[in-house]
Amino acid sequence: MIFVRPPGPVSPALTRRAPCWAAPLLVAVLGGCSSEARQLGPTAPQTRPISNADPRIPAYQANVYQVAQGGRYFGWYGCGGCHAEGATGVLNLGDTQWKHGDGFADLFTAIADRHGRLAYDRRVPVEVLWQLTAFVRDLPAHKAEKRMRTARDQKAEPQGATWSGPQ
Amino acid sequence: MKRLLRVSLLCVFVSGCGGIQSPLAPAGDQAAALHGLLLLMVAVCGVIYLLVLGGLAWSLWRRRPAAAGDNEPSDAALGRGLGVTAGVIVAGLTVLIVGSFLADRALFATRAQPAMEVRVTGHQWWWRIEYRDAAGRWIETANELHLPLGRTTRVLLGSADVIHSFWVPNVAGKIDMIPGRRNLLDLTPRRAGWYRGQCAEFCGAQHAHMALDVKVEDATTFDSWLAEQGRPAAAPAGPRAAQGAAVFAGPCGICHAVRGTPAAGRAGPDLTHLASRRSIAAGTLPMSRGGLQGWIAQPQALKPGTSMPAVPLRPADADALSSYLTTLR
Ligand SMILES: [Cu+2]
Numbered sequence: 001m002i003f004v005r006p007p008g009p010v011s012p013a014l015t016r017r018a019p020c021w022a023a024p025l026l027v028a029v030l031g032g033c034s035s036e037a038r039q040l041g042p043t044a045p046q047t048r049p050i051s052n053a054d055p056r057i058p059a060y061q062a063n064v065y066q067v068a069q070g071g072r073y074f075g076w077y078g079c080g081g082c083h084a085e086g087a088t089g090v091l092n093l094g095d096t097q098w099k100h101g102d103g104f105a106d107l108f109t110a111i112a113d114r115h116g117r118l119a120y121d122r123r124v125p126v127e128v129l130w131q132l133t134a135f136v137r138d139l140p141a142h143k144a145e146k147r148m149r150t151a152r153d154q155k156a157e158p159q160g161a162t163w164s165g166p167q
Numbered sequence: 168m169k170r171l172l173r174v175s176l177l178c179v180f181v182s183g184c185g186g187i188q189s190p191l192a193p194a195g196d197q198a199a200a201l202h203g204l205l206l207l208m209v210a211v212c213g214v215i216y217l218l219v220l221g222g223l224a225w226s227l228w229r230r231r232p233a234a235a236g237d238n239e240p241s242d243a244a245l246g247r248g249l250g251v252t253a254g255v256i257v258a259g260l261t262v263l264i265v266g267s268f269l270a271d272r273a274l275f276a277t278r279a280q281p282a283m284e285v286r287v288t289g290h291q292w293w294w295r296i297e298y299r300d301a302a303g304r305w306i307e308t309a310n311e312l313h314l315p316l317g318r319t320t321r322v323l324l325g326s327a328d329v330i331h332s333f334w335v336p337n338v339a340g341k342i343d344m345i346p347g348r349r350n351l352l353d354l355t356p357r358r359a360g361w362y363r364g365q366c367a368e369f370c371g372a373q374h375a376h377m378a379l380d381v382k383v384e385d386a387t388t389f390d391s392w393l394a395e396q397g398r399p400a401a402a403p404a405g406p407r408a409a410q411g412a413a414v415f416a417g418p419c420g421i422c423h424a425v426r427g428t429p430a431a432g433r434a435g436p437d438l439t440h441l442a443s444r445r446s447i448a449a450g451t452l453p454m455s456r457g458g459l460q461g462w463i464a465q466p467q468a469l470k471p472g473t474s475m476p477a478v479p480l481r482p483a484d485a486d487a488l489s490s491y492l493t494t495l496r
Pocket of ligand 1: 367368369370
């Protein structure tokens with residue numbers, strides 16, 4: 001027995017137009033994608049930020065991916081050795097007290113030039129310093145819950161001499 | 168034209184059957200067990216397929232007995248046919264279950280025996296490899312796994328970031344590498360040669376550039392290779408290499424270790440015997456002086472998204488650095 005669909009109009013359910021709120025919803029959902037846009041390809045030649053209003057800052061500070069890379073390098077370069085959870089005074093990067101100013105260029109300079117013999121200006125590539133600065137400026141916004149989750153995520157990541165990954 | 172198309176299509180399919188990255192050319196006990204299971208499954212399913220088609224042809228061909236009144240006519244041949252079908256299904260499933268049970272036993276046959284241990288840790292996007300030598304010391308290398316012929320190696324699989332999957336199809340089946348967990352895989356290779364593995368679980372932008380070179384070699388060659396890997400790097404020979412070593416200590420030593428020098432970073436691959444490997448950055452480039460120089464100058468152009476940053480260097484320093492790296496044999 002072969003069933004043949006009787007001729008006639010297509011059921012209205014199949015032709016119904018998408019509701020009017022679908023397009024704005026789609027835009028809102030996809031809009032989130034750009035907040036972690038990645039720049040794939042060769043590293044652009046990088047220089048230090050020229051001021052706290054350098055036009056390149058939003059590409060790092062407002063990009064979740066760049067901030068997260070900064071977090072990863074924060075562990076790899078051993079920053080946590082001195083600026084760990086629970087550090088006090090100037091070493092605490094989670095409070096909103098910045099000794100030398102809270103602008104992007106101020107903190108960039110604090111990391112690159114104010115670490116004495118660690119000489120991060122020479123040993124850390126400029127683009128990584130941009131990412132580290134974006135991450136450090138993001139830190140005061142991390143609530144306890146987020147810090148705990150990050151710590152757990154990065155538990156297995158290599159941390160300089162204090163490697164705690166799979167043994 | 169059409170014929171040419173057909174032949175080339177066939178070539179594409181059949182070319183996957185041999186070679187250095189194929190489960191159809193087993194080079195180890197575990198892969199052979201899985202290969203046997205695969206052949207059994209193809210055979211059983213092939214027989215079932217032919218029987219189904221035969222049954223279909225028979226049902227089209229034969230005449231249905233005429234109905235007597237309102238009752239469904241009794242059909243002795245159909246009853247027999249159904250009985251045979253049920254019997255064949257049960258028999259086929261039984262053969263497959265027994266085959267799968269035996270293959271499983273073969274995969275784990277070596278579990279209770281002592282075996283050489285190797286830790287393989289997945290990173291975005293490379294492999295950290297550590298051997299435990301006879302003295303109990305861990306010897307680290309990366310992206311190239313050597314295995315002794317005919318001996319069982321126990322691979323301890325872990326991950327440092329996201330889920331990866333370890334799969335060297337010629338040698339064994341695949342197992343996931345899960346953060347916070349340890350998975351075990353025993354490998355007993357039986358055929359010497361180079362093979363290729365590839366991360367088999369999507370793990371980010373450069374998942375496709377996360378390959379693993381695998382070399383199976385006879386036990387004595389393996390032992391001398393391992394002893395060589397365990398040695399610290401030789402002191403740089405000549406002023407250029409020495410200049411390169413000095414450059415390396417600054418920005419590179421934070422992430423990379425070269426044993427025997429102050430460079431002891433653990434974020435990236437161990438480079439102590441870098442130049443003895445076949446490829447750079449998990450199969451992204453073949454190993455060569457030019458490849459190294461290109462990789463150092465623009466890792467983001469060759470493997471976009473990798474966590475190795477481009478380190479700005481003066482051309483003379485970059486040149487000295489790459490010539491130093493080629494001495495790390
Ligand atoms: Cu992977």
